[in-house]
Amino acid sequence: MFEQTVTLIVFTFQVLFLSYLVPLKTSQRLDFLYKNYSPEEYPKLYTRPIDYYHKQLWIYRFVNQIILLCGLVLIAIGIILSVDLTGKLFKLMPIAFGMIEMIPLVWLERMECNQYSLMRQLNQEKRRTAELKVRRFFDYISPSQFALLPASFLAAQLMQAFLRDFDYSWGSKLLTSSLILLVANIFLSLVMLKKLYGKKRNPYQDKKDRSQEIEVSIHAIVYICVAMNLFYMMIPLSNYYQLNSYEPLMSSLYFQVITFASIWNRLKRLRLDEINFDVYRNDISAITNK
Amino acid sequence: MEIVINIDDATPLFTQLMQQIKDAVLAGAVKPGDALPSIRQLANDLDLNSKTVAKAYRLLERDSVIQTRGYRGTFVHPEAKSNCSVDLNQWVNDSLNETVNRFREAGVTDSEIRIAFSNVMNSRLNIGEK
Numbered sequence: 001m002f003e004q005t006v007t008l009i010v011f012t013f014q015v016l017f018l019s020y021l022v023p024l025k026t027s028q029r030l031d032f033l034y035k036n037y038s039p040e041e042y043p044k045l046y047t048r049p050i051d052y053y054h055k056q057l058w059i060y061r062f063v064n065q066i067i068l069l070c071g072l073v074l075i076a077i078g079i080i081l082s083v084d085l086t087g088k089l090f091k092l093m094p095i096a097f098g099m100i101e102m103i104p105l106v107w108l109e110r111m112e113c114n115q116y117s118l119m120r121q122l123n124q125e126k127r128r129t130a131e132l133k134v135r136r137f138f139d140y141i142s143p144s145q146f147a148l149l150p151a152s153f154l155a156a157q158l159m160q161a162f163l164r165d166f167d168y169s170w171g172s173k174l175l176t177s178s179l180i181l182l183v184a185n186i187f188l189s190l191v192m193l194k195k196l197y198g199k200k201r202n203p204y205q206d207k208k209d210r211s212q213e214i215e216v217s218i219h220a221i222v223y224i225c226v227a228m229n230l231f232y233m234m235i236p237l238s239n240y241y242q243l244n245s246y247e248p249l250m251s252s253l254y255f256q257v258i259t260f261a262s263i264w265n266r267l268k269r270l271r272l273d274e275i276n277f278d279v280y281r282n283d284i285s286a287i288t289n290k
Numbered sequence: 291m292e293i294v295i296n297i298d299d300a301t302p303l304f305t306q307l308m309q310q311i312k313d314a315v316l317a318g319a320v321k322p323g324d325a326l327p328s329i330r331q332l333a334n335d336l337d338l339n340s341k342t343v344a345k346a347y348r349l350l351e352r353d354s355v356i357q358t359r360g361y362r363g364t365f366v367h368p369e370a371k372s373n374c375s376v377d378l379n380q381w382v383n384d385s386l387n388e389t390v391n392r393f394r395e396a397g398v399t400d401s402e403i404r405i406a407f408s409n410v411m412n413s414r415l416n417i418g419e420k
Contacts, residue, residue: 126297126298127294127295127296128336128338129292129294129295130293130327130332130336131292131327131335132291132292132293132314132320132326132327133291134325134326134327135327197328197330197331197334198334199334199337200334200335200337203337
C-alpha cells in the first residue's frame with residue numbers, strides 16, 4: 001500500500017513535470033522569442049514565414065495537452081480503481097509513458113536541427129571567424145564533476161557483477177546489461193565530443209553563446225550518464241533485496257532526473273535575455289561577434 | 291584572438307589562414323609554445339574542408355612557424371616570430387624573376403625558357419618517382 005501511494009505520487013510528479021511544466025516553460029520561451037525578435041528586425045533567425053513557427057508551437061502545445069490528459073487519466077485510474085501500480089502489469093508504465101512524454105521533446109529537437117540546417121543553407125556570409133584557441137574538455141566541466149561519470153559507471157558494473165556472481169558467460173544477463181551500459185556511455189561520450197569539436201550548428205551564433213551552450217550540453221550529458229549508471233545499479237539491487245515493487249517508482253524518478261538534467265537545466269541556464277541576437281540582424285554594423 | 295577568412299577573396303583560403311596565424315604570432319596574440327586548435331577543430335569552426343586547414347598547417351610547419359608534436363597537438367614554434375618574416379613564396383618569386391630576367395638579357399626567348407623550365411620540373415619528377 002505504501003509503495004502504491006508513493007509510486008502514484010512520484011508518477012503524478014512525472015506527468016506534471018514532463019507534460020505540463022517543461023512544455024509550459026518551452027512554449028513561454030518560444031512565445032517570448034517570436035514576440036520580441038520579429039522577422040522584420042531579425043531576418044536571419046527565421047528560415048520560414050512566422051506563421052510556420054506559430055503553427056509548430058500550437059501543435060507542440062496540443063500534443064502535450066493530450067499526453068497530459070492521458071497521464072491524468074492514468075493517475076485517476078490508479079486512485080479511483082485502486083489499481084496496483086506496483087504490479088508486473090504496470091512495472092513498465094512509467095518508462096512507457098515517459099517515452100511517450102519524450103516524443104514532443106524529440107520532435108522539437110528535430111525541428112531545431114532542421115532550422116539550423118536551413119540557416120546554414122541560407123547563410124550568405126562571406127566572412128567566417130574562429131578563435132585561435134584550443135577548446136579543451138575541462139574548460140567546460142571541472143575534473144571532479146566529470147569524475148562522477150566513470151565512478152558511477154564502475155560502481156554500476158561492479159554492483160551488477162557482484163549481484164550476478166560475476167557470470168560473464170556468453171548470453172548471460174550480466175554480460176548483456178554490461179555491454180548495453182558500456183555502449184550507452186560511449187555513445188553519450190561521443191555526443192559530448194561532437195558538441196565540443198564538431199561543426200557549428202548555428203552559423204550565426206556568437207562565440208560566447210556557443211561556449212555557454214557547449215558547457216550546458218556537457219554538464220547535461222555527464223549528469224544523464226550518471227543517472228543512467230545509477231539506474232542500472234538500482235534495478236538489480238532492487239531484485240536482489242526483493243524490492244521489485246519499487247521499480248516503477250525508480251523508473252519514474254529516472255525519467256524525471258534525466259529531464260531535469262537535460263532540458264530543464266538548458267531552459268534555465270541558456271537565458272534568452274543573455275543571448276546575442278544582434279547576429280541575426282541584416283545590419284552589417286550590428287553583426288559583430290562580441 | 292580571432293581568425294577571419296573571406297571565402298569570396300581571390301586569395302586562396304589556406305593562404306589567408308597562414309597569413310592570419312602569422313599576423314597573430316607577430317602581434318604577440320599567440321606566443322611561442324602556445325597550443326593551437328587542432329586541424330579538425332579549426333576546420334569545423336571555419337566550416338572549411340580539413341584538407342585546407344591541413345595544408346595551411348603543413349606549410350606553416352615547413353616555415354617553422356608552428357610545430358606538431360604528434361598526439362599532443364600543434365604549438366607555436368619557439369622561433370616563430372623571426373620565422374614569420376621569411377616568406378618562401380616571395381623568395382621563389384623573386385629568385386625566378388631574377389633568373390628569367392638574366393635569361394632574357396642573354397637573348398633566350400620566352401618559349402625556350404618555358405620548355406627548359408618544364409624539362410627541369412619533369413626531370414625532378416622522374417627522379418622523385420625513382
